[in-house]
Amino acid sequence: MTSIETPPVVVVLQLTGGNDYFNSVIPYTDSNYYDNRRSALQIAQDDVLRLDDKLGLHPTMGPLQEIYQQGDMAIIHGVGYQNSPRSHFRSMDIWHTCEPDIVGTEGWVGRIIRDLDPRGENPVTGVNIGQALPRALVVPGVSVASVADLSTYGLLTNIEEEARRTKILERFSNMYGQAIGTGAVKEYLGRTGLDAMKGADILKEGLSRYSSSIEYASDAIAKSLRDVAMIHTADVGTRVFYTQHGSFDTHASQPAVFDKLWTEVSNAISDFWADLREHDADDNVLMFLFSEFGRRVRDNGSGTDHGAAGACFAIGPSVAGGMHSEYPQTRSEALEQGDLAPNLDFRGVYSTILEDWLGLDAVPIVNGHFEKPGFVAA
Amino acid sequence: MERHEDIALMAHLMRRAGFGADRDELERLVDQGYEETVEQLVNPTDDIPPADDLLLYRYIPATETGGPNPMPGAANWLYNMVNTHRHLEEKTTLFWHQVFATGNSKVDNDNHLTAQVQMFRKHGMGNYRDLLIRVAQNPAMIFWLDNNENHKRAPNENWGRELLELFSLGVGNYTEEDVFECARAFTGWTINAKIPRQPYHRFSWSYTFRPEEHDFGQKTFLGHTGNFDGEDIIDIILQQPACARFVTRHLYNFFVADEAQVPAWDIEPPRDPDAIDYLSKIFVDSGFELKPVLKAIFLSDFFKEAMYQKVKSPAEVVVGTLRLTGDMKGPDKRLMEMGQQTNYMGQSLHDPPSVEGWQTGRDWINSGSVVKRINFVADHVSNPDLPGVQSIVRRVAKNGAQITPDALVDRCVELIGPLEISDDTRGELLAHAEDEGPISYATDVEYAELSRRVGDMLALIAATVEYQFG
Numbered sequence: 001m002t003s004i005e006t007p008p009v010v011v012v013l014q015l016t017g018g019n020d021y022f023n024s025v026i027p028y029t030d031s032n033y034y035d036n037r038r039s040a041l042q043i044a045q046d047d048v049l050r051l052d053d054k055l056g057l058h059p060t061m062g063p064l065q066e067i068y069q070q071g072d073m074a075i076i077h078g079v080g081y082q083n084s085p086r087s088h089f090r091s092m093d094i095w096h097t098c099e100p101d102i103v104g105t106e107g108w109v110g111r112i113i114r115d116l117d118p119r120g121e122n123p124v125t126g127v128n129i130g131q132a133l134p135r136a137l138v139v140p141g142v143s144v145a146s147v148a149d150l151s152t153y154g155l156l157t158n159i160e161e162e163a164r165r166t167k168i169l170e171r172f173s174n175m176y177g178q179a180i181g182t183g184a185v186k187e188y189l190g191r192t193g194l195d196a197m198k199g200a201d202i203l204k205e206g207l208s209r210y211s212s213s214i215e216y217a218s219d220a221i222a223k224s225l226r227d228v229a230m231i232h233t234a235d236v237g238t239r240v241f242y243t244q245h246g247s248f249d250t251h252a253s254q255p256a257v258f259d260k261l262w263t264e265v266s267n268a269i270s271d272f273w274a275d276l277r278e279h280d281a282d283d284n285v286l287m288f289l290f291s292e293f294g295r296r297v298r299d300n301g302s303g304t305d306h307g308a309a310g311a312c313f314a315i316g317p318s319v320a321g322g323m324h325s326e327y328p329q330t331r332s333e334a335l336e337q338g339d340l341a342p343n344l345d346f347r348g349v350y351s352t353i354l355e356d357w358l359g360l361d362a363v364p365i366v367n368g369h370f371e372k373p374g375f376v377a378a
Numbered sequence: 379m380e381r382h383e384d385i386a387l388m389a390h391l392m393r394r395a396g397f398g399a400d401r402d403e404l405e406r407l408v409d410q411g412y413e414e415t416v417e418q419l420v421n422p423t424d425d426i427p428p429a430d431d432l433l434l435y436r437y438i439p440a441t442e443t444g445g446p447n448p449m450p451g452a453a454n455w456l457y458n459m460v461n462t463h464r465h466l467e468e469k470t471t472l473f474w475h476q477v478f479a480t481g482n483s484k485v486d487n488d489n490h491l492t493a494q495v496q497m498f499r500k501h502g503m504g505n506y507r508d509l510l511i512r513v514a515q516n517p518a519m520i521f522w523l524d525n526n527e528n529h530k531r532a533p534n535e536n537w538g539r540e541l542l543e544l545f546s547l548g549v550g551n552y553t554e555e556d557v558f559e560c561a562r563a564f565t566g567w568t569i570n571a572k573i574p575r576q577p578y579h580r581f582s583w584s585y586t587f588r589p590e591e592h593d594f595g596q597k598t599f600l601g602h603t604g605n606f607d608g609e610d611i612i613d614i615i616l617q618q619p620a621c622a623r624f625v626t627r628h629l630y631n632f633f634v635a636d637e638a639q640v641p642a643w644d645i646e647p648p649r650d651p652d653a654i655d656y657l658s659k660i661f662v663d664s665g666f667e668l669k670p671v672l673k674a675i676f677l678s679d680f681f682k683e684a685m686y687q688k689v690k691s692p693a694e695v696v697v698g699t700l701r702l703t704g705d706m707k708g709p710d711k712r713l714m715e716m717g718q719q720t721n722y723m724g725q726s727l728h729d730p731p732s733v734e735g736w737q738t739g740r741d742w743i744n745s746g747s748v749v750k751r752i753n754f755v756a757d758h759v760s761n762p763d764l765p766g767v768q769s770i771v772r773r774v775a776k777n778g779a780q781i782t783p784d785a786l787v788d789r790c791v792e793l794i795g796p797l798e799i800s801d802d803t804r805g806e807l808l809a810h811a812e813d814e815g816p817i818s819y820a821t822d823v824e825y826a827e828l829s830r831r832v833g834d835m836l837a838l839i840a841a842t843v844e845y846q847f848g
Contacts, residue, residue, distance in 0.1 A: 088446050089483040089729070103484065103732040123745050132721045133746055140737050146722075146746035155749060156837060158757050167813070168834065171806045172841050178802035179843045185636075185689065185740045189748075189843045196745040 006284040008357050009239055011228055012109065013221075013289045014134065015265070016246030018088065020258060021294035021310045021340060025075055025327070028056045032330035037298040041254055051075075055327065060262040063270035064313075071321035072273075074375035076312040076349055078328040080342025084293055086306040088249065091292040096136035098347050098366045108350060110139030111365045112240055112358065122237045123199035129224045129243040137242055143192070145199040150207055150227040154200035173197060206234025214275040219264045221245035225272040233279040239358075248291060254303040269315065282317055286357050286376070289313040290346070296338050297330070307339035312349050314375045318357070324373040345370045352376055384408045386796045388415065390685045393848045394633050395419045395676060396465025397697035400704065400766055401773065401793055416676045419466040420503070420669050428499075429461035437709035444488030445580045448728035451488045453717030455495055455727050459697045460706050466672065467499060472693055473632045474498040475727070478513050478545060479735035480522045482728045487580040490518035491728040506625060506666040510546065510612050517569045517583035523733065526568045528561060530593040535561040540733050542615070550644035551620040552600060559597040564608045566592030616666060619658075626657035626671060633675050635687035636739035653680045686798055689739050690848035692723035695751050698848070702794070703758045704766035722750045743846065755840035759794065760833030762826075770794070771832045775825065780818035783811035790835040799844045807838055 023041055027033050028048040048056035049065040055075075057065050067073045081100050085091060097104025113126035126144040128137055137144045147153045155172065159165040172193065179190025210230040216222040224243040231238050245265055250257050269287070276282035290312045295304035309328050328340040335341065348370035351362035356376035363369060388408050392399040396419070399407070407415045418426070434457050435442045441454040462468045475495065482488045494516050501509055513519050514537070520526050523537035538561030542552045552560075566588045571581035597606045602614050615621055627648055631637035634653070638646040648654045656678075657671050664670040675681050690698070696719045700706045706716055720727055724747045730736055761767055774781065774789045781789075787807045791797050799807075811831075819828040839845055 085484075085486075087484075087486040089448070090486060093483045103481065105732050105734070128746070132718065132726070133724070135731070138724075138731070140741050141744075143745040146749070153749075155752055155841065156756050157753070158760075159837075164834075168810070168838060171810050171838055175803050175806050175842055178800070178806075182800065182843075186843050188740050189689075189743055189846055192743050192745055192748050193752075193841075193843065196748045199745055200749070 007239060008359070009232060009241070009285045010112075010353060010358065011225075011232075011241040011285060011287040012136070012243070013225075013265075013269075013287060014136075014242070014244035014246075015248050015261075015289060015291035016092070016244045017249030017291070018091075018293045018295055018306055019248040019291035019310060020250060020254065020304050021291075021307070022297060022304075023254075023258065024058050024061070024262070025051075025077070025311050026056050026058065027054060027327060027330060029054055030330055032332075040299045040301055041304070052323070055323065058258075058262055060259045061266045063266040067270065067273070067315060068321065072315060072317055072319060073321055074314040074319045075323055076314065076344065076373050076375055077323065077325040078309045078340065078343040079290070079312050079325070079346050079349055080293065080309040081345055081347075082342070084308040084336075084339075084342070086293060086308070086339075088292060088306075093135060095290065095292055095346060096134060098350070106139045107134070107136040108365055109134075109136040109240055109242055110142045110144070112354070112360065113137070113144065114139055114142045115360050115365070116239050116358070120195075123195040124202050124231070124236055124238050126240045127203075127228075127231055127238050127242070129227050129241065134242060134244070143195055143199075145196075145203065147203065147227065149223075150203060150230060153203055155197060169197065202236045203231060203234075206231050206236050209234055212275050212278060214271050214278065216271050216275075217264065217267055219268070221264050222268040222271065225268045226275070229272055229275045229279075232276065232285065233281050235281075250295070250303045251300070251305060252303040254299070273315070284318075285316050286318060286353065287313075287315040288353060289315070290349075294340055297335055297340060298338055308336055309340040309342040312346070314353075318377050320375050320377045324375045344373060348372050381408075382792070382796065384412075385792075386685070387412065387682060389796060390682070391415065391419075391676060392465065393694070393698065394469075394681075394688075395672075396469055397459055397694060398701050398848075400702055400769065402769070413677065416673060419676070420673045422464045422467060426463045428464050428467070429458040431458075434709045438711070438713055441713065442489075444482075444490070444492060446482070446486050446488070448482040448488050448491065448726065449714060449717060451482070451492045451495075452721070452727040452729075453713045454492060456697070456706075456717045456720075457709065457713055458499075459693065460700050461708065467503060470502040470668070470672070471495060471498040472691075473629070474502050474509075475730070476632065476735045476738075477628055478519065479730040479733050480518050481730050481732070485518050485522050487518070487521070487583070488728060489580065490521075490583055494518045495728075503668050503672065506661075506668060507612060507616055509668075510541075510615075511609060513545070514541070514564065514567060514608055514612070515585040517585060520567065520569050520585070521583070525564055528565050528567070529591050530565050533558065533561045533565060533593070537561065537564055541611075544640070544733060546612075546615045546624060547618060547620045548624045548643050549641070551618060551624075555598075556600055559599040559606075560611050562593045562595070562597055563599070563606045563611045566590070567608055622658040622661045622666075623654055626654055626661055629657065629671060629675065630654060631738070633672075634681055635684045636689060639737055639739075639741070640734060650680055653678070686844065686847040688848055689742050689846055691736070691738065691742060692720040692725035692747070692751070693727065694848050695723060695755065696720050699755050699758045702766050703761070703764040704769070705758060705764050719750075719754055723747045723754070748846075751846065752841045755845070756837035759836035759840055762829040762833055767833065767836070768829075770836070771825075771829045774832050775819050775828060779820040780816060781828075782816060783808060783814075786811045786817060786831070786835060790832060790839060794836055794839050794845075797839065797842075797844055799839075799842060803842050803844060807835065810838060811835065 047059045050056040094100045117125040128146040176190040176193035216226045228241045294310035295307040325344045347366035352372045354360045354362035441450045524534045525537040528534040539557045569583040570586045770793045819825045
């Protein structure tokens with residue numbers, strides 16, 4: 001745990017679709033990277049953004065190189081789990097529920113929210129920015145505010161005339177209040193309705209107070225992270241944010257797609273942290289990036305197919321910047337079905353966040369004990 | 379008033395045995411009679427058309443694709459739910475998807491999820507024994523529960539266990555030894571994979587029996603000993619009194635009233651034990667035919683008295699709203715996005731959270747899903763461009779040239795349901811209507827204003843606690 005006074009906050013950014021680890025964090029002195037397996041995609045040594053004498057970032061990740069050089073970014077290598085099915089949906093499910101062998105029903109982030117706010121007192125303890133609720137946040141009985149777009153979040157936002165809408169919402173509020181005491185399920189519905197309205201009001205108020213000199217780009221991840229910054233700086237008690245960007249499923253035309261995505265993500269992250277610093281609200285935040293798997297070492301001519309091990313990134317003033325765990329072996333014989341082989345279980349990475357950052361007991365959340373990489377500063 | 383009660387009962391029947399009906403259809407069905415309507419739902423004649431899949435594939439070919447992505451399949455199914463006239467057939471299909479819950483998160487071959495849904499559509503109201511065998515031989519199910527990994531020398535218990543626990547008997551009605559013996563009997567029930575014709579496409583599966591993988595040895599299962607195969611196991615399962623009770627409790631939970639969650643069934647007695655006794659007997663006496671049980675449900679008093687005793691599932695919210703408002707008829711271009719609406723509310727079709735299906739009843743509701751539910755319905759019922767909304771406005775405006783706030787509330791509550799609301803709720807709706815004063819609709823301008831006010835009232839009703847029940 002760090003010695004911060006405000007409660008720690010986590011921002012999870014999911015890189016949906018399987019990010020190409022081998023071309024994100026590039027072993028630029030490794031001849032295995034420059035052999036004929038990657039001829040369509042490999043980045044010339046001079047173009048790699050160097051982090052140390054072995055590894056560098058893809059040229060589109062300039063803002064992340066800066067963050068790394070300031071010591072605010074940890075790169076966790078070779079993350080995955082045994083017998084990767086190399087299926088997006090199954091893989092994502094495993095990351096979401098921490099259950100590689102059976103189909104799990106509780107999401108790890110939902111469990112965090114339940115632990116942080118066991119009585120469900122704050123309807124915005126957990127906030128998802130996106131349309132559907134990822135399974136990571138789903139636990140029966142745990143409320144999560146799921147916001148597709150903060151500027152239009154709430155009930156009946158299609159009614160443009162504000163006075164009319166306010167009047168109708170007052171009626172809702174009265175009706176939900178009256179449901180209290182009318183039987184278990186109705187009462188629960190009424191309370192949930194009130195919670196939803198309260199959550200929307202809290203977020204809306206936060207939105208109205210927000211002002212910033214940072215000009216975010218107009219792409220989806222920039223908007224999502226700006227929404228996160230707005231809610232976080234409003235200080236409404238949100239402890240876990242979840243959002244995603246994609247699709248990193250670059251089977252074809254990888255250079256174009258991958259470059260665009262990482263340009264967007266890198267800039268959005270950089271703007272996000274600048275925004276938090278401007279509001280003096282960065283100290284208690286840790287950002288965590290993951291993808292459901294890495295991609296195949298050998299390219300297919302214009303892209304890459306599904307792989308196994310990937311990298312996770314942790315960003316923020318409280319992370320122990322630098323490299324953690326080992327970059328997987330790149331020799332052909334060391335690959336697992338042609339893919340970089342995982343050497344660190346993702347549940348250990350979660351455990352670091354849970355125990356060393358949030359101060360929670362990781363075991364019941366990730367379903368066991370796993371080796372923890374030490375990427376949170378002591 | 380008799381008319382109101384007949385309409386309310388018919389609306390209840392159509393919400394449960396289908397996805398609801400608009401007022402015109404309800405009136406037609408009341409004229410036709412309740413029993414005749416039940417008969418038509420349970421035994422739809424060949425001239426009652428299903429949704430036209432060929433038309434769908436002609437205009438939105440993407441809904442025929444699958445692979446890793448469950449979205450096209452969900453859109454395909456939504457189209458069927460909105461457009462079919464074989465209401466109970468489609469509702470029963472959804473029922474079996476909830477019971478034999480199979481998810482593309484693992485199957486990763488969505489065409490086979492669609493094929494499974496089509497199988498439920500075709501055989502879901504037939505014989506339960508026949509259906510269990512079809513499920514046991516369904517490629518998506520075989521892969522989902524690892525029966526392709528169930529070998530003579532290395533039995534995999536996944537299918538064997540879920541068959542007993544979730545598909546036929548329920549916890550507490552078999553031993554671990556029975557699970558193992560059951561799994562042995564299904565060894566060799568596996569899938570053949572045909573190599574795909576294009577890169578990145580999925581293998582096309584078909585059921586096959588591999589004798590060399592099958593354990594032909596003697597097995598002891600639920601007190602019976604013999605050289606059983608899967609069909610024998612299913613026959614022994616059907617002899618257990620627990621089986622008919624388990625399946626009819628599922629039917630009761632889906633069609634009549636919310637029960638406790640399935641895993642609690644060996645602890646919690648049924649909500650209505652007499653109803654389960656009654657339906658089980660019919661099920662057994664008919665040789666496990668589903669139609670007599672479904673018919674008995676819809677004709678029973680306990681069904682007729684169970685109006686609004688269930689929290690609507692997201693599929694019921696979405697499809698019911700589309701049917702009420704007349705939206706999304708035919709192969710609409712918005713189908714792919716519309717197919718995700720149930721997902722936003724917590725029910726991703728083709729992708730249940732686990733083999734236990736969705737947690738239903740009050741568990742459909744959380745502060746995220748409630749926002750999606752209310753906004754989806756409210757946006758639809760307040761949209762004056764939709765034919766179903768226009769029809770409601772026309773009915774509100776019939777007789778005379780003006781309407782009191784009182785009558786506005788009553789007519790809207792009647793036409794969106796008819797819904798039963800508490801006095802408190804009615805008080806709020808009335809206060810809202812009174813705030814805006816009396817309404818006349820003698821001129822076009824006034825009629826447009828009436829449209830707006832009816833839309834607002836319907837949106838308010840959609841947000842009530844009462845409206846979350848179906």
